[in-house]
Amino acid sequence: MSLRERKQQRAREEIIEAAFDLFAERGYANVTVADIAERAEVGRTTFFRYFGDKQEVVFAGEQDWLDDVTTRHRAHEHTGPPTLTEAIAMLRDTVAAICASATRNPGHYLRREQLIAENPELEDRSARKQRLFTSAITEILREQGASASTSALAPQIALACYTAGRLIAAGDPALLGPSVDAAFEQLFR
Template identity: 65%
Template structure:
């Protein structure tokens, strides 16, 4: 086993322990009163180690989101047909992206419930979640432009997909089993196949 693999596993383990410690503390004490020092102490790491993985305690709540968004956008880029997508084609593709995002977000149902409740109960997390969704829509716009989509399609399709995801997310609430069906129903209401 290489030293690099061992180091990567140790780093992943430390990151996972920080996330687990944070979620446990948020559940016990409530998000607003938990400090970075509390999280580091519970995870048995130093503050420097905490900041190696996370910029602040808000980022712990969104810990794995960037990884699965990167994966989804990579797959979306790789799925390019080489032809300029129409609005309907872009929306069909973005429906698949929304399904992948929903699956990744709800992979751990317990964590999903806690995370969604934390976001709902804390305005700074609500704001950060909204900013992250907007950034994802902007990234999808960039990808559609790279694929040669008309400017109106490249702009409109991600916004419509974001609206479908947001509507489904609000309907599902904190129930991970309801997220994808609610998002899918929002896309279905558009009448495109």
């Protein structure tokens, strides 16, 4: 990573940290982009270089997850159109990787989950981002020659397993991965 890239990464991380600190101190609704930029010691222009709005700070990293999912599935070696069982197995691995990434920093995960639970606009944004995930996977499965039903159903099943595991984990980052995996396991009984 070049010096410029390291500086950009550091600025992005400082913005995220400042935002989460402010959200904890004042509540999400009482924090502005200007507050976040000031706390992170960056200008508003710098803030908007990395994030479109303060909601996007809460979901920082999710685009990376989506990009990773897309890259992973497009690169996946397949000998023919995936069956529903094969597609779900691929997605199980993908969702496990997303859970591991999301909970890598348990404190951040807890704060993020609390923010989403307490703010309907963040819950709505989360649901829209989940729809982007399922749409991307649906498209990839179609590209791989999966049937229309497999392309539509597999991503929805994976999302349902993630959602159920998230509810069972009840915000505990240590339980998210195992709870999601247990939900997938129920499919194969």
